[in-house]
Amino acid sequence: MGMRIKENSIALSIQAKQKIMEYIIEKALDSQDKLPSESRLMAMLGVSRHTVREALALLEQDHLIYKVQGKGTFLQQKPVKIEGGLENLDSITDMIKISGYEPGTTWLEIREEMPTEDMKQKLRLVEGEKVVTFIRLRTADHRPAVFCVDTIPRKCINGEVPMKVDEESMFQHWQTQYGLEPTHAVAEIIPALTDDYMVNQGGMKPNLLLLLLYQIHYDREGNPLIYSKDYFNPEVIRFKVNRLKR
Amino acid sequence: MGMRIKENSIALSIQAKQKIMEYIIEKALDSQDKLPSESRLMAMLGVSRHTVREALALLEQDHLIYKVQGKGTFLQQKPVKIEGGLENLDSITDMIKISGYEPGTTWLEIREEMPTEDMKQKLRLVEGEKVVTFIRLRTADHRPAVFCVDTIPRKCINGEVPMKVDEESMFQHWQTQYGLEPTHAVAEIIPALTDDYMVNQGGMKPNLLLLLLYQIHYDREGNPLIYSKDYFNPEVIRFKVNRLKR
DNA sequence: TAGTGGTCTAGACCACGCA
């Protein structure tokens, strides 16, 4: 009877979303076709209207459907949302993978230093507080892809400053080692050219047009955690953004 | 008694959101301070839990609060969300205004032409279908800010192709004249340099590093509407993106 | 007028954090 499925801890709204997607495929629904109404879905899926609406909201966020009050819910012409859009805070490792390449890392330098004025302000450091900067060249199928300069406050590192980090993803390392968990970032995109350091130390082409992703990462409480300047080779990784009308 | 406020057609959840913001200001709550629990807010605001949660969801979307299950709802350290982030589909007119400048337009050309292969594919045109391209230089306080090349299918224009459009915002014009209502866009960002046309016709500096925003705009049904290549002068308009962990 | 999605209420049980 009203036995609750418990072993299955996936939210009902998620399950409902998947059922609806299966229904669309099964019925071979096409662009602009109308989905069953919310009350029909309630009956079909055996869940409340609230849950149906949550499932539809998820599909709407994925740009798979759209709603029109008084008319119904419809299938999008074509889902255009791209994976790996910049509005998603993926690690550079993930960005390289999404682009279809094998990520690699060449370590260039780890140094403890005094922050620049900009770092001091953005990371909200107190007077005299030091920072640690990690400089790496990230590769995609062994080609130079991103020149990464990441800076964190010295106080985030317990004990010695490491000489080298073995993990592929710096984010992963910071999270497991120091408990830094960025949930969002504010980024600025600036055109740039390869400089001497990148050419000589990183083996990048001279006079190559790059995209500088200058960002500050924050935790969910709004504290600045990481200050980074990543120079992307647009021949390897493309910057895409899904933009939405407010 | 249970008289319903009707003249006031603003959603209760919106009103609740505003009340909560007023409460924060009134009580002078600071970073990391705890907000009243959802049940307290129900009593304080005289609305259901669902409405309270909708109001809190709105505040969370604005990066003003964050929730922790089992603990409570807290004020963000500092609202770091930037206005005019690229993830918001603003018109270029708005982008210039947000940057603090007075937008202007220099018309360069409107031409009816055959589409490139790329346009044909992205706009899903049929064989032989023509397009109309609008070329403008957008200015910010009379300085060259954006070199805009916007292309739409010829069939979207009823009657003659105009020689010039007086409205400041092309989006505004397309919406009112032709009913084109983009709701979202997929953009790619590419570094570029000023070319001869921009220097000679647009009066932009030679060898200036630019950001090309290459985008396709879609309506809510998922139909491609506009194909555009906008070249931004980073000295005037900066590209910012709010990035969220998925 | 009937049917659709939008909003709101009242009430329930669960999972999590903490004393």
Add this chain to the structure above:
DNA sequence: GCGTGGTCTAGACCACTAA
């Protein structure tokens, strides 16, 4: 064990669309 936010149900009225 208690209070918190997370999820779900049942039921109601409203606003909008189309016949």
